[in-house]
Amino acid sequence: MARITAGIGSSHVPLLGVAVDQGKTGDEYFGPIFQGYEWTRTWLETTAKPDVVILVYNDHASAFDANIIPTFAIGCGDVYKSADEGWGPRPVPDVEGHAGLAWHIAQSLILEEFDMTIINEMDVDHGLTVPMSMMFGAPAAWPVRVVPLAVNVVTYPVPSGNRCWALGEAIARAVQSFPEDLNVQIWGTGGMSHQLQGPRAGLLNREWDNRFLDLLETAGDAARHIPHIEYLRETGSEGIEMVMWLIMRGALGHAVTRLHRHYHIPCSNTAIGHIVLEPA
Amino acid sequence: MARITAGIGSSHVPLLGVAVDQGKTGDEYFGPIFQGYEWTRTWLETTAKPDVVILVYNDHASAFDANIIPTFAIGCGDVYKSADEGWGPRPVPDVEGHAGLAWHIAQSLILEEFDMTIINEMDVDHGLTVPMSMMFGAPAAWPVRVVPLAVNVVTYPVPSGNRCWALGEAIARAVQSFPEDLNVQIWGTGGMSHQLQGPRAGLLNREWDNRFLDLLETAGDAARHIPHIEYLRETGSEGIEMVMWLIMRGALGHAVTRLHRHYHIPCSNTAIGHIVLEPA
């Protein structure tokens, strides 16, 4: 039986991909960020050893153009290549999918009245590949298979926190009913506070971000009811990506144990945060 | 204020498009079918006069290939062309969209936790153009604007009847909150009983189809709980299209008045049925 053994929330800033690809992870600017992920990299390699990661992220106008905007798209393909976001694709390994698990989750979710879009072939952008690099460094092949779950957090309205949390709960039930013995993690990525547009660009909110991390750790589900406007006012126009962390958190059940937590300001325009949680 | 004034359930058999396009609507084979739509055509033209039709249909591997399968896709574009399904596009007018209403509905539905896929540019196949021809004949331009709502009823699991009904209810609320004064109809298309594949092909079920029509007329919502397997066993593998009628029915509210009903066997492989309902 497959089971979700842990969840990670993490930022997915494109510049971190550049740092990895150009070997700058130890320099003065990036050092403190990558050191914060050190514990997690070791834990993944030596202790957690997931077989599959359900990687919740958003497509940043890479696989989906302005023509088509799926609220929730689940990747049911066998392999995904790194997208060319305007400066050539990142030189990272192809991402191997898990079509069997992905189709099982997709079917289960539709039967639980989530209106999924199934996608088979797509390129994956920094939203997916940067967390992979942060967690696994620069191996010749990624040590896990990935079920990509792309959430629209660009065009409003994006899904509510409540809907995201409920989706996470349904994903956990779906994984549990998959007959193969698999160690599955779920990652929610994006955020934390950042605004990439307009005169207010550069907004960061250390206090709010840390309150959000606190909420994820506590058993209560107050985080699911944070309205869109609060993310927008408090965390910048791109902070809304944090609703994707709620899919991860919803999948872990009522209570969690925090294994690791890290926060650093800034990386490029963004507040970097990450948290590692286990179902309690 | 926009309002939903009526709903129509109707088959959308491709051969009926051929009959219209080749001027055979009065012959021995097609005559009884088109006569059944006569009442509806007159009512639409002289009495009902809708401004916009929300046209629920399924794409038959035309706009969406095997790569991408949206459960619910709503057309938010300005215009849709007739698809080439393998024998050239049907010679019908372009279908004019209503981007303002469509985007409003899309936004409202996402806020009510329907995980819509928004689509702007797509060709529309017989699932959409055949009902247009049945209701409006062969005009130089269609007399209504259309919001296409494409439902996956091809790859299992398709959405449940319950989910479809709930979507209809949410569409009605969305239309009601659109500020423009618009007379809006909603059509659910597809069905009735038919099976287009395998040794059991040609299955028709007059009794079941008519019970389904009865259920749509009665106030109760028993129809929403019919499981997929019942459609499959009783109405053939393609009879499942009738779940789309439940979106229409859900949008009309608790009780309805039946204005017209017609049933004819066969058209090609299919049982032709249509029903015209008003909120009571």
Added chain:
Amino acid sequence: MNSALGHQSIHEYLAEFDDIPGTRVFTAARARKGYWINQFAMSLMKPENRERFKADERAYLNDWKLSEEAKEALLSRDFNRLLDLGGNVYFLAKLFSTDGLSFAEAVSTMTDMTFPEYREMMNNGGRSPEGLRSIKGKY
């Protein structure tokens, strides 16, 4: 939690689909298996592809990730075989439309009838569901 499953598991839900005589429900498993058959078929929506296909079917098929079994089934228009290989009728319709066949004629080839026999059955009210609803239940 809403669910279309009621008290069923997803495995029970899917297993019921195999209990319908003479019917292959287009499940995720079939969609996965038949992916390239269906993508090939959709390519015939473009007139230039139809021309190329008609000019040399085998050469056209060789451009697609298809097993030899799939290619043979496509070349021989063995639609039941294609269903087994994960083809879906709405995709395959692009193939029989390219051939100039109507839905009814193409569909009749999957039954044990000739097209005139099939047409007559349809004109007489179609195939009765009696005894064809369930293999196990025999009803």
Added chain:
Amino acid sequence: MNSALGHQSIHEYLAEFDDIPGTRVFTAARARKGYWINQFAMSLMKPENRERFKADERAYLNDWKLSEEAKEALLSRDFNRLLDLGGNVYFLAKLFSTDGLSFAEAVSTMTDMTFPEYREMMNNGGRSPEGLRSIKGKY
């Protein structure tokens, strides 16, 4: 019925988005308006399109359904103007990446700071939300 709206109407929900200083939320209305700006920008994901664009920007833009205003804003890299015209930063990122600009540098051009000033602000903890949360509420 679940709803993210609570007691709000959708109109109230959307109106709140206009109450945030210096911010254009990418609403449906903006997505509609900026459709071709964003589609143009995405075309720059292909290296051959980037080459064609760099060789003659104006000629490349003329192939798209863009207003003269949009073309001028694109040519002058006036990103705030592009936001007003319905551009979205993730689409526009393909344009500034084509130019070889980092996110931080491109984003800084939308503020009233030079890039070095912006970078310094970020290194000092970023822009505080204090007073920038609500126009009406002034908090």
